Amino acid sequence: MQDLATAFATALGLVATADPAVTGILLLSLRVSLTAVALAALVGLPLGALLAVARFPGRRAVLVTLNALMGLPPVVAGLLIYLLLSRAGPLGPLGLLFTPTAMVIAQAVLIAPILAALSRQVLEGLWEEYAEQLRSFGAGPWRAVPTLLWDGRFALLTVLLAGFGRAAAEVGAVMIVGGNIEGFTRVMTTAIALETSKGDLPLALALGLMLMAIVLAVNALAQGLRDAAAGSAG
Amino acid sequence: MPILRRTLLLLAAFLAWAGTATAQERSITVASTTSTEQSGLFGHILPLFTQATGIAVRVVALGTGQALDVGRRGDADVVFVHDRAAEERFVAEGFGGPRRHVMYNDFVIIGPAADPARIAGLRDSTAALQRIAAARALFVSRGDRSGTHAAELRLWQQAGIDPVAGRGQWYREIGQGMGPALNSAAAQDAYLLADRGTWLSFRNRQTLKILVEGDARLFNQYGVMLVNPQRHPGVKAAEGQRFIDWLVSPAGQAAIAAYKIDGEQLFFPNADKPEPGA
Amino acid sequence: MRLPDSILPLLVEGLCYRAGAVEILRDVGFTLEAGGPSLVIGPNGAGKSVLLRLLHGLLAPSAGRIHWGAPEGNVPVARRQAMLFQRPVLLRRSVLANAAYPLRLAGLGRAEAAARAREGLALVGLEGLAERPARRLSGGEQQRLALARAAALQPEVLFLDEPCANLDPAATRAVEEIVATLAARGTKIVMTTHDLGQARRLAAEVLFLHQGRLLEQAPAEAFFAGPATAEARAFLRGELLW
Known part of the structure; x- marks a missing residue:
């Protein structure tokens, strides 16, 4: 209990003094x-929408894979990106390892499947409702994708928040590819x-409280x- | 709709800002150990180096084994660690070097105040380990190929004990850094080997205290090496070499000597003396 | 926008549609000419909705053929027709954006699409609600919006599948008036209904469908005065349940 009280006091102190080191870390x-969410959304949302409307052989396998990738351990994602970005790896010459860019890439890889799988689920219901009408208008699956993305925007916002929550909370991937450099x-x-x-x-707990407050603020916003x-x- | 559009624009602007890389100052990446970073040494000496040279130092703190691996892959410019045998292997394999010895501190055997194995006050660290093993008292091992882990395994060997027999029972390998090992020991009243620097800066001690110290076998030497730029052309050899030269220079050695926690000096520079045991 | 060549008449021959083992339409053949509204009536399960979807191209026939009057490939047949569903499918956008959506799909510029969409809204009396979220409209307003959206496409043929099934009498009357206006402007109306009163009010021609077969096609006056088949007579007397 003593530790919890201290944590709250410390958190308030950090906020009150706007400690520059902590502020930098937070930003x-x-x-x-x-x-990372923006990058993952660029790929994940259209992919999810396409999977919602398209019927092709192997679709089930893709969906199962995507759902499985939602559980991709951050450490594994981090390790894959590490090996890619390492100077000894294929993308080594870019010199991205141990930079914020590497962390963005790792988190984007981590959450793109989540965004794709969740948006597929959300948009499939919408597509069931729209499909006949859109076909009557002469819109095929490709043309339906942007329509679904726009009309599903409020539900997709929740999907994006889920992705953001996962990205902001994960430690395994950014630790490996970022190196936790002060x-x-x-x-x-x-x-x-x-x-x-x-x-x-x-x-540590005080920082955790601040992180939760930030995630809460982003969600409320x-x-x-x-x-x-x-x-x-509407 | 206008609200959404305006917000999307704002978001785009934010992302544009977020996407821009931080101003690329001259910098090097140093793979080092948790003990040097977490003790606060780098926080003290690196600003002095940057001030003198204009080169920023980015420290990735890992166990010695991992730090050497990062050097092997060319993902750091300089490796600054504490496991002489592993470092000499690294140099011999042509991954970097030459190795320069920089400073030392010492390991200490930490344990619960209750001291069930009755080792408090012993000078002989191997005798202490023998008592711990005989009492089957809980012992937390780093188990992570770090410098401290290597030192611990050497001590067991010198004590003539194979702790692996007690694995999963009284001997607990956690495969993590010094801090987590201390947390783990504090939580279960276990013994462990720690470097003095991390111990001094560690806050969650519970009943842990230093029980054995001062044995010559607890000596802990740190060495530094430039990663071989012939193997990895991306290595910033000139800047890395400047960092190494500075560490062993009088200015660098003085900076190391000046770092204290509660008036206690953590690291002892010895670059200008012959390396003990060399 | 209206192309000079008409896609009518519509010639249907030997049309069959099976869903699994169930035969929903069997050997249906007829011709639809330009002119007054053709009302497809018949009891529930007669296959009225499926017939409309086949004609509109949303379903593919199991057998038989649907032949539009326009020479193949000469006129984009699909662009010359529109369809209204029993439950209007409205996009999660404003009323105006809904009406403009198919026009934008058809390749019209933003301004032109908006102007044509507004004309459509004026036709159904929704111009005052242009900026409202479409899905906040009442049921009747929603169906009128769907009508405006279809009308803005200026189709030559407009299919309506039970457009008033879920509406109250006032909303039904409003929809019927709009349909009559469109018909008077020269749009060919092809509409299903199970409401005999509605059929009497709107139809120029009746197609009577029963158990997947077309039993009668006749001018409305003649049909209601004296149907040729026993099934149609029973239907008009209200003896066939729907």
């Missing part, structure tokens, strides 16, 4: 995870892991946006 967390690739989760290993449990927009577009 990097946001920057990396939001960029002032450069240290994000909230790796900082929490570091403080835990230094035995400063109250500080998105929800508010959704409500405001839904009021005008």
Whole structure:
């Protein structure tokens, strides 16, 4: 109990003093995870929409694979990206290992399957409703994809938030490809892991509370946006 | 709809900002050990180096074995670790070097205040391990090919004990860094071998304390090597070499000596003396 | 936009449709000429909805053929027809955006599509609700929007599948008035209904469908005055359940 109280006090202190080191870590967390979500969305959402409308041999296998990839352990994703980006690996000359860009890539790889699988599920219901009408308008599956993405935008926002939550919370992948370098690739989760290993449990917990507050704030912002927009577009 | 559109624009602007790489100052990547980073040594000496040279140092803190692997793959420019045998292998295999010895501190045997194996006050670290094994008292091992792990295994060997026989019972390999090992030992009142620097900066001690120290066999030497730029053309050889030269220079050695926690010096520079046991 | 060549008449021969082992339409043949509304009536399960979907091209026939009057490949037949469903399928967008959507699909520019969509909305009396979310409209308004959306395409043939089945009398009347207006403008109406009153009000021609077969095709006046088949007589007397 003592530790919990200390953690809350420490968290408040960090917020109140706007500790520059902590602020930097927080901003990097946001920057990396939001960029990763955007990148993953660029691939994952259209893929999900296409899987919702397209019928082709092997579709079931693709869906099963995608669902399985939702459980991809972050460490494994991190390791794959590490081997790709390592100077001894195929993308080594880019010099991206141990940079925020590498962390963005790893998180994007981690959450793209989640975005694809969840958006497929969300948009399939919408497609069932729209399919006949869109075909009557002469819209084939390819043309239906942007329509579904736009009309499913509010449900997809929830999908994106799920992806963001996963990205912001994971530590395994960013630790491996980012290296937890102070002032450069240290994000909230790796900082929490570091403080835990230094035995400063109250500080680790305080950082954890701040991370949760940030994720909560992003969710609230998105929800508010959704409500405001839904009021005008139904 | 206008709200959504405006927000999307804002988001796009944010992403544009987020996507831009941080200003590429001159920098090197150093693969080092958790003990040097977590003890706060780097936080103290690196700004001095950067100030003197304009080169930023990015430290990836791992166990010694992992840090050497990162060097083998060419993913760091400099490796700064503490396992002489492994370092000499690294150099012999042509992955980097030459090796320079930089500083030392020592290992300590930590245990619960209750001390069920009754080792407190012993000078002989192997005798302490023998008592722990005889008492089948819980012992946490790093189990991660780190420098500390290597040192621990050497000590068991010198004590004539194969701890692996107690694996899963009293001998617990956790495969993690020094900090997690200390947390683990603190949580189950176990013994363990730790480097003094990490111990001094460790906060979650519970009843743990130093029980054995000062044995010559607990000596812990740190060495530094440039990763071989012939093997990995991406290695920033010039900048990396400057860092190594600075570490062994009077300025670097003085910076190391000046780092203290609660008035206690953590690392002892010895680049200008012959390496003990050499 | 309206092309000079008409896609009518529509010639249907030996049309069959099977779903698994169930035969839904059997050997249906008829010709639809330009002119007043053709109403497809018959009891529930007669195959009315399936027939409309086959004609519109949403289903593929198991046998038989559907032949549009326009020479093959000369006129984009699909672009010259539209269809309204029993439950209007509205996009999660504004009323105007819904009406403009198929026009944009057809390749019209943003401004032109919006202008034509507004004309469609004016036709059904929804111009005042253009910016409202479509799915917040009442049931009757939703069906009128679907009508506006179809009308904005300026189809030569408009299929309507029980468009008033879920509507109250006032909304039904509004839809019927719009359909009559479109018919008067020269749009060929092909509509199913199980509402005999509605059929009497709108039909110029009746196609009577029973158990998957076309039993009668006759001018509305003649059909209602004296149907040729016993099934149609029973249907008109209300003896056939629907």
